[in-house]
Amino acid sequence: MTDQVRVLVTGAGGFIGHHLTKYLVDRGYWVRGVDIKEPEYEATAAHEFKLLDLTKLENCIQATREIDHVYGLAANMGGIGFIETHKAEIVRDSSLMNLHSIEAARQNGVKRYFYTSSACIYPGFKQKTADVTPLKEEDAYPADAEDGYGWEKLYMERVCRHYTEDFGLDTRVVRFHNIFGPLGTYDGGREKSPAAICRKIALANDGDDIEVWGDGEQTRSYCYIDDCVEGIYRLMQSDHREPINLGQDRMISINELVDIVSKIAGKRIGKRYDTTKPQGVRGRNSDNTRLREVLKWEPQISLEEGLARTYHWIEAKVNQGRHSAVTV
Numbered sequence: 401m402t403d404q405v406r407v408l409v410t411g412a413g414g415f416i417g418h419h420l421t422k423y424l425v426d427r428g429y430w431v432r433g434v435d436i437k438e439p440e441y442e443a444t445a446a447h448e449f450k451l452l453d454l455t456k457l458e459n460c461i462q463a464t465r466e467i468d469h470v471y472g473l474a475a476n477m478g479g480i481g482f483i484e485t486h487k488a489e490i491v492r493d494s495s496l497m498n499l500h501s502i503e504a505a506r507q508n509g510v511k512r513y514f515y516t517s518s519a520c521i522y523p524g525f526k527q528k529t530a531d532v533t534p535l536k537e538e539d540a541y542p543a544d545a546e547d548g549y550g551w552e553k554l555y556m557e558r559v560c561r562h563y564t565e566d567f568g569l570d571t572r573v574v575r576f577h578n579i580f581g582p583l584g585t586y587d588g589g590r591e592k593s594p595a596a597i598c599r600k601i602a603l604a605n606d607g608d609d610i611e612v613w614g615d616g617e618q619t620r621s622y623c624y625i626d627d628c629v630e631g632i633y634r635l636m637q638s639d640h641r642e643p644i645n646l647g648q649d650r651m652i653s654i655n656e657l658v659d660i661v662s663k664i665a666g667k668r669i670g671k672r673y674d675t676t677k678p679q680g681v682r683g684r685n686s687d688n689t690r691l692r693e694v695l696k697w698e699p700q701i702s703l704e705e706g707l708a709r710t711y712h713w714i715e716a717k718v719n720q721g722r723h724s725a726v727t728v
């Protein structure tokens with residue numbers, strides 16, 4: 401009998417789940433990955449990978465059997481263009497898969513359950529200006545979450561707390577702030593701003609304009625994927641049961657993001673603003689005080705370094721696409 405810890409990563413076919421699976425396998429965990437689709441750009445590192453629809457309770461029961469720790473990353477989600485136009489689908493699918501996953505974990509005697517929430521739970525009324533005050537964990541209430549996606553996340557945070565209080569299931573809850581990096585969706589409508597901007601610049605010629613959603617003065621902070629998985633792991637090892645931010649606390653505007661990526665690409669890029677496109681809140685940044693206190697750590701990889709790695713990966717994908725289009 402081995403004492404190797406057995407882990408389930410839900411959403412292991414997705415961006416963060418795929419990276420986390422690799423990280424955990426490298427650290428000696430036995431990992432089962434579950435998703436409704438295979439990872440898109442690279443084979444999974446999981447010891448076992450199951451294609452299951454986690455909106456169904458019976459599939460969640462199967463997924464959590466003989467598992468010690470669950471990392472719940474499955475969600476129906478995307479960038480701002482997707483979450484503003486698919487609210488019913490998002491809340492239906494994500495509520496079903498999250499409720500069924502935590503209940504199945506309880507029934508199967510899982511020891512620890514990790515839930516991935518989002519900065520989208522923070523109230524809109526605290527994010528009305530570009531020079532917004534960084535968001536602290538206690539700012540979540542009184543609640544005014546992002547319509548649809550954010551409310552489902554906030555509700556599930558509370559479900560985790562109730563499962564701990566009433567059933568003794570040990571839970572961890574993280575609020576991610578814009579995670580980006582290689583192997584993330586970069587086209588098709590679900591991509592987030594860093595990936596979309598990298599793709600547009602990779603496709604542009606020196607001197608071209610690219611389309612920017614809004615006036616480009618909206619602000620965000622961005623966290624590189626390697627820091628994200630390190631933070632997830634550290635939080636899972638900690639004894640902190642309250643929701644906690646995980647992100648960078650360097651806030652920049654979308655215009656600045658475009659300028660950084662243009663420099664990485666070595667192209668002069670102009671901006672053409674489309675103010676009819678969804679922009680989300682005006683400003684958002686993470687207050688990392690609690691992260692530093694609890695984890696004795698904070699994200700390490702600079703935005704420039706993370707964007708350079710991401711840009712070069714997306715540029716290679718875009719060039720492959722061009723090449724196959726020419727040779728077909």
Ligand code: NAD
Pocket residue numbers: 410411412413414415416417434435436437452453454455472473474475476477478493497516517518519575576577578579580592
């Ligand atoms: P992602 O879309 O790449 O991964 C989610 C995965 O869930 C996908 O592979 C998808 O196929 C899978 N999934 C969807 N429906 C399913 C179903 N019915 N059954 C099984 N699997 C299903 O997203 P991500 O960026 O890797 O995000 C992971 C988690 O982190 C999500 O909960 C997301 O809401 C949260 N989050 C991400 C960010 C970010 O910036 N990427 C920010 C805040 C929160």
